[in-house]
Amino acid sequence: MIIFERGEHKAVVFRGYTPPGHVQANQFLIVDSGQGLLADPGGRVVFNKLIAEMSKFVPPPRVKYLFFSHQDPDILGAAAVWYTGLENAKILLPDVWLRFLPHSFHHSIDLEGRVLGIPEEGLNVKLGECELQLIPAHFLHSPGNFQIYDPCLKLLYSGDLFASLFPSNVDYDVAESFESHVRYMEFFHRRYIPSQRAVQRWLQKVKDLEIEAVVPQHGAIIKGEENVKKSINWVSGIKGYLDD
């Protein structure tokens, strides 16, 4: 578990909960002034442990938002249990995936009630005293996909962009240097990111943000101005699946 904090504002990254045989996935909790946002909470297998651990930072009824960056099973596979477990939370999900969500439930859900579609161009959401920015990152890799920028800690929750996949004998929480880390990002980006055009569109949205750490949904956190800058430079030159 990695914690970033400034005053009443906290970010918690849960890294070690995915069992072998599942793609490793990180889960995230942002807390400001007693309100919480849980992001990309993973599949059903991590639910019991994650709800117990996150409750140490914010009581479940005080979680205001349940954010799903996109539609993959490692993101919203446990949507139904979280919907029940976080009784006051509103689901935030890209607009284009809204009508797919009910397939994760045993019962009908009211899309007008506790589910908010994130519009194509993005959305700002207030959490306590902090205004989080939901930034479009469409086709990186999912056609409807958002990242969270937290201006209160200058963190970018990048979803699958900057994901690293480690071999079984390697694991670390924070990438100490871009040069030794980039090898673990290469395969994923080459295969799952469709095209440089998608990267360029995203770059326009984030180019003016101050980012102290990039927190991806898989693998290690990229920390420090220099490492972040090198990583963004690298991604701005990668070849996606359709780029040859």
Ligand SMILES: [Fe+2]
């Ligand atoms: Fe994904």
Ligand SMILES: [Fe+2]
């Ligand atoms: Fe993912």
